[in-house]
Amino acid sequence: MQKFSMLSHSDKVAVGVSGGKDSLALLCVLKKFFEEHNRTKLVAITVDEGIHNYREESLQIVKDFCSQIKVETKISSYKDLFGLGMDQAMQQRPSEKMTSCSMCGTFRRRAIDMMAESVGANVVATAHNLDDQLQTFMINLLSGDTERIGWMYPEPIQYGPNSLRKVKPFVEIYEHEIVFYAVLREIPFQSEECPYMHESIRTDIREFLNKLETGHAGIKYNAYNSMTKISKMFKTSYMGPLSHSKECLVCGRNSTGSICSVCKTLQVLAKNK
Numbered sequence: 025m026q027k028f029s030m031l032s033h034s035d036k037v038a039v040g041v042s043g044g045k046d047s048l049a050l051l052c053v054l055k056k057f058f059e060e061h062n063r064t065k066l067v068a069i070t071v072d073e074g075i076h077n078y079r080e081e082s083l084q085i086v087k088d089f090c091s092q093i094k095v096e097t098k099i100s101s102y103k104d105l106f107g108l109g110m111d112q113a114m115q116q117r118p119s120e121k122m123t124s125c126s127m128c129g130t131f132r133r134r135a136i137d138m139m140a141e142s143v144g145a146n147v148v149a150t151a152h153n154l155d156d157q158l159q160t161f162m163i164n165l166l167s168g169d170t171e172r173i174g175w176m177y178p179e180p181i182q183y184g185p186n187s188l189r190k191v192k193p194f195v196e197i198y199e200h201e202i203v204f205y206a207v208l209r210e211i212p213f214q215s216e217e218c219p220y221m222h223e224s225i226r227t228d229i230r231e232f233l234n235k236l237e238t239g240h241a242g243i244k245y246n247a248y249n250s251m252t253k254i255s256k257m258f259k260t261s262y263m264g265p266l267s268h269s270k271e272c273l274v275c276g277r278n279s280t281g282s283i284c285s286v287c288k289t290l291q292v293l294a295k296n297k
């Protein structure tokens with residue numbers, strides 16, 4: 025956190041908590057850190073995607089865990105925020121080319137911003153770890169999305185009308201180390217897998233990287249360091265477009281085009297109602 029100046033003393037931090045091991049471990053670590061520094065402005069925010077037989081378990085885990093460690097929690101759903109949940113979005117999508125995780129990721133980023141704003145936070149902390157970061161880098165690389173690679177540099181950027189800052193305190197930590205911590209601290213976590221997860225190329229990339237790491241210990245860390253250097257270069261070259269985004273003509277929020285990705289997705293889905 026220090027390396028990339030992620031937090032300052034007056035920040036109010038909203039932690040994105042899904043109910044998985046990574047996000048509960050992050051909440052636990054930040055709660056401890058806040059207590060040690062006499063800070064109180066910590067809120068857990070949880071998004072209900074509207075996926076039947078998947079979210080119910082994790083919502084209960086989040087509620088119980090937050091009450092156990094005495095952290096305020098706020099839960100909102102895609103249905104409340106966008107008018108439909110993921111199960112409905114999957115039925116209304118025009119084809120499988122519109123993948124579950126790309127729709128869900130678009131909605132989640134916006135939902136987290138809106139929820140953080142509604143609780144008065146100026147920082148959003150998410151539990152993305154080294155493995156996640158590397159997988160996302162490869163997905164962006166393979167899809168030719170160099171602008172998103174610029175966004176990946178771990179130093180926080182302020183954005184949006186409320187100058188939110190997004191931080192990823194676990195970005196240099198391997199996923200298996202977080203699992204180890206969660207098990208040692210007896211942190212409960214969700215066991216159900218999302219029924220839509222296998223649509224994403226992420227699963228294939230995760231398996232590929234883990235296989236490489238098994239044969240060549242440390243290769244993911246080396247790749248992460250290369251990725252960070254590359255994303256810094258892209259960030260510098262895209263800093264103009266990143267900091268001068270427009271307002272979406274539909275919702276008025278920041279957007280790189282005339283209509284933001286959330287409104288575009290909702291428009292496509294509305295055609296198949």
Ligand code: SF4
Pocket residue numbers: 073110124125126128129218219220221224
């Ligand atoms: Fe959403 Fe994909 Fe995660 Fe399922 S696996 S919750 S569809 S991002």
